[in-house]
Amino acid sequence: MNHTDRGWMYRRLQNGYMNDEFINGVEEFMVFALSHVECLSAGKVRCPCNHKKCQNKVFLDDNIVKAHLSRYGFVPNYYNWHLHGEEYIRPNFPNTNPDVPSSSRSQNRSWESENIHVDHIFLSHDQEYLLANQNLGHEFSTEYQEEGPSQYVDPNIEPVETPNNYVKGLYDLIKSAEKEIWDGNPHGHSLLSVLARLLKMKHEHNMSERNFDDMCQLMSELCPANNHMPPSFYWTKKLIKDLGLPVEKIDVCSNNCMIYWGTDSDLTECKICEHPRYKPSRRRGSQTPNKQTPYKIMYYFPITPRLQRLYASTATASHMRWHHDHHSDPETMTHPSDSLAWRHFDETHPWFAAEIRNVRLGLSTDGFQPFGQTGHQYSSWPVILTPYNLPPWMCMKDEVMFLSVIAPGPSNPKDKLDVFLQPLIAELQQLWYDGVATYDIHSQTNFTLRASLLWTISDFPAYAMLSGWSTAGKQACPHCMSDSEAFTLVHSGKTSWFDNHRKFLPIDHQLRRKKNMFIRGRRVLYPAPPTKTGDELLSELDNYGFLPAYDVDSESRNREICQLAKCGWRRRSILWELPYWRTNLIRHNLDVMHIEKNVFDNVFNTIMNILGRTKDNAKSRADLVEMRIRPELHPNVSTGRHPKASYSLERSAREVLCRWLKDVRFSDGYASNMSRCVDMNKLRMFGMKSHDCHVFMQRLIPVAFKELLPREVWEALTELSLFFADLTARNLKQSDIMRLHEQIPVILCKLEKIFPPSFFDCMEHLCVHLPYEARIAGPVQFRWMYPVERFLRRLKSTVRNKARVEGSICNAYLVSEASIFCEHYFGDSIQTRQ
Incomplete structure (x- = not known):
């Protein structure tokens, strides 16, 4: 195309709408730019829009470049596309851009007053993720949905892309907060703000539902007759149900052999022990069908929508890139992102590290006794995930620690913990391979979010449950493994690690040659055993033939291998199914x-x-x-x-x-x-x-x-x-x-x-x-258990119905998430958690 024919570049609008000539010209420009491979960077195009952050300085996806051009237009006087593969020719054309005055670039704000209707072809075509069972059309926000979906726009951020449907639904719910608690309320309190504060009080003070009901009834009596105050906690939950996040109930074998999930969801008895799935009906001779009650239920909280909300909230979205943006002394570590494990992961998986908004997670678990030491013996095992993208003052806080799985009691799952982790591992695999379309409110762009698991955090008994390595006996050390020199004391009958540390001294240290100071007649002249890599450990497991705990033949097969090999392994951990797990420098942390x-x-x-x-x-x-x-x-x-x-x-x-x-x-x-x-x-x-x-x-x-x-x-x-x-x-x-x-x-x-x-x-x-x-x-x-123990203490205090321990924890946790939602999305307008 002749340079003199590119006047369309600065005739973007016509009567407030996109000019067809400009639309066709942008398409031609993109075809030209994508055809010159030498000018691309990792498949991305240099953005020539007039936004102050672009102006041919950054590389973006082609769809985002189209959206930028439709919004901001081209950078002034860029008739010659020399930065996109065209031979440089000094232009002789005057500035004919009606959208850009000839004055300083900082005055280019004419787009703020334009009524622009952006054509959909310039927007990103990322697949929009919708939450399962996420009903956004309840009575609380119907009047606002009739006006069309609203878009929450931060006044300090210039919009780039429109949110996907899920985030639009959340912002619609924010707009519904404008509904007053009664018509003509002089104080300006909205119904949602009042409910948010009540939920905050219930969550912070562990208020009972009966107490909450009485408070609602009292407030309804004090308000005028035309108020919208819900009469009970039941109706409050119905009104704010879209503030919560999804939870799945999965039936479990009574002996923890398997979960009725995936391809096994239709089975009526355990495929391993043949125990029936449902309790026998107590209604004999009745003609009406009775609801089948499973013997045991686990609760699974999907992590994907919870990670999406971190980017949909202005309170957390900007902090989710702190791990990349902060600068520290190379010799000083203040955050996991400064560690060798983090850097090694980035070097091993550069495509994952290229998107700085991808999330690194830590997994922790521990059991607790909800009835105290003197009550009925009951062991419940929550599994918690925490993102490490956040800065140190936000990382490992209750608000960003996500309950993922509740392994039900009353017995300790021990080696069967992997059975309950199957849905979580499947979701982590999906987040690694496919990702999920997510809207970042900080940059107001859509991107594909992926996540990876860095390591686990647990005490020493739970270390064995997560890793598959036995932490009892002479080979209890997961670093020394079979090279341990522990022995059993003759009279005490206990395993002792006495004189097991001289091999860690420098090779020329004088204590290595002492014969009578430690174990008599023993000198230590050999070095400490090296730490095995993930590939070496995985190869060792494969050579032994260990099976994961959820396999049909795992119990007998693993017991037979342990008796023959006399090694420290007890099973193959389900975490090895994560494609990147073997590449991690550290997989399980000592607490x-x-x-x-x-x-x-x-x-x-x-x-x-x-x-x-x-x-x-x-x-x-x-x-x-x-x-x-x-x-x-x-x-x-x-x-x-x-x-x-x-x-x-x-x-x-x-x-x-x-x-x-x-x-x-x-x-x-x-x-x-x-x-x-x-x-x-x-x-x-x-x-x-x-x-x-x-x-x-x-x-x-x-x-x-x-x-x-x-x-x-x-x-x-x-x-x-x-x-x-x-x-x-x-x-x-x-x-x-x-x-x-x-x-x-x-x-x-x-x-x-x-x-x-x-x-x-x-x-x-x-x-x-x-x-x-x-x-x-x-x-x-x-990487230690203090934050986890505090989180578990809060969960333990929420157990109201001791006949339904996991159900009580689930309901209270969902109320907690709704309270945190209000804190993040409404900021100072609604005083919630302090």
Whole structure:
């Protein structure tokens, strides 16, 4: 085309509508631009629109470029398409663009006052995702739907693309908040704002439904007669049902063998144990059909719509790209996005990392007893997902931790947990391969959202349930695996990891050659075993022939393999079905919270010589005799009495310590009242929570034992205290992690010279692997169980109907999601969660 014929580029509008000549010209331009491959970047076209962020500076999809051109027009004086493959020719044409004045570019705002009708051919054709059973046409918003779908537009963001149907429905619901609670209300309170505040109070204060009903009735009586106040919680749920998110109820075999889902959804009995699916009918001789009641039900909360809402809300959409936009010191890690695991994932899957809005997830699970310790034994197991795209001050908060699965009780699922994870793994696979069309309110563009699972977070017993590796016995360490040198003590009968840490020392360290200081006659001259890669672990599982827990023949087959191979594997985890799982540098995290608590309990109970809890007892002294080490601690042959150990406090010293702990005070919000845990009669501590142990371990040990213990014992414990304090810092430097990696085996060797072999169980040994995981995965506060435990505590408090534990949790969680929805979407106009 001759350059003189391109006046159409600046004749975009005609009588307020798109000019046909401009539409045809844009189509011709796109064909020309796409035909010059050398000018494309990853299949994307340089955008020549006049938007201040584009102007031939960024590459976008062809459909988005069309939408930009229809909205903003071409950049001024771009008659010669030299940036799209055309030979550069200096133009001689004057500026004839009626939409763009010849003044400065900042004054180009004429489009704001134009009544533009954008032709649909310039919009993105991404497939629109609709939620299952998402009814947007209830009576609460009917009057607004008759006017056509509304579009929520942030006044600070210039619109680029129109939202898909799902997001339009959400914005229609926002518009319905304009409906007053009664006609002529002088205070301006809308019905939805009042219901949102009531839901907030119910969620925050764990209000019963009866209390909520009474409050609704009282408010209805106080309002004028023409008010729209719902009379009960039942009607409130019907009015705000579209604020919630979907949940699926899936029948489960009574023995946890299988779930009636997918191709098995029509079965009436278990295909493994042949147990019937439904309870027998109690109505005998009745002619009317009775509703069939399953023996057990699990609840599944799809993660896809919950991730979509993060991008549909102005409160969270802009923060979902923080992991990419923030800048930090290359030697300092403040977020998982700074870790080696994150960077390795990006390098392994560059197509996934190219879209910065793709979501990285962490999975965590733990069981809890809803009836307390004295009630009926019942174990419920929620599975929680949390996105790591968010900044540190938002990540791992309750509002962005999504309940995904509730594995029903009353029994612990143990190795059958994979059975309940099948819907979640299928959805994660779909989010990896296909993605889902999502609207980003921050950039006001549609994109294909994908998600991946980075790692899992759990305590040590749940580690075995998620990974398939047994965390009991001599091969309990998931890092050392079969290279573990744990042994069973003769008299105590316990597994000990004593003298298992010299191999982690530098190869020329003098402690490696000591023969009589640890296990008699043993020198350690070989290096520590290397950490196995995902490919090596998967190959090992395939060679053994382990099957996933949901397979028909898995139970007998896996038991047979375990008996023959005598390995630490118990089954093939369902997480290996994720196509990227084997490429992750770290798949399962050791929980620093529980490790720190168990180490503290062992140290404190042994020093305080607590009866029944100390690791220094008659059997441990007999083990010292059997191993022929520490002769100064051997029992007296004539009297049978045990000599006092240097690490054990006298009664007078214990009284001094307990009185000091009784008077110690902390700043508000730093720690709980630790004086409540002091028992002056028995001179011990009781009822200490994990955070109490955390504070004592890192802050009080160097002070409390300085004048009470010998110097070599106090120094070793102080070094252990400082190790945990540095490890759990908010910002981790690579140099500090390498220092901790070198120090921890020395610290453990010092402790091995002080405490008996029965002191060193698996928890003390796992400390040697914590710096490695911190170097790979980043700061600890994103990978420990404190946020998960707080989330589970809130779920536990919502159990009202103890005959339907999972149903109570499900209903309360959906109310919580509706409350958070109002907080995110209405901001300061509706005061919800604080």
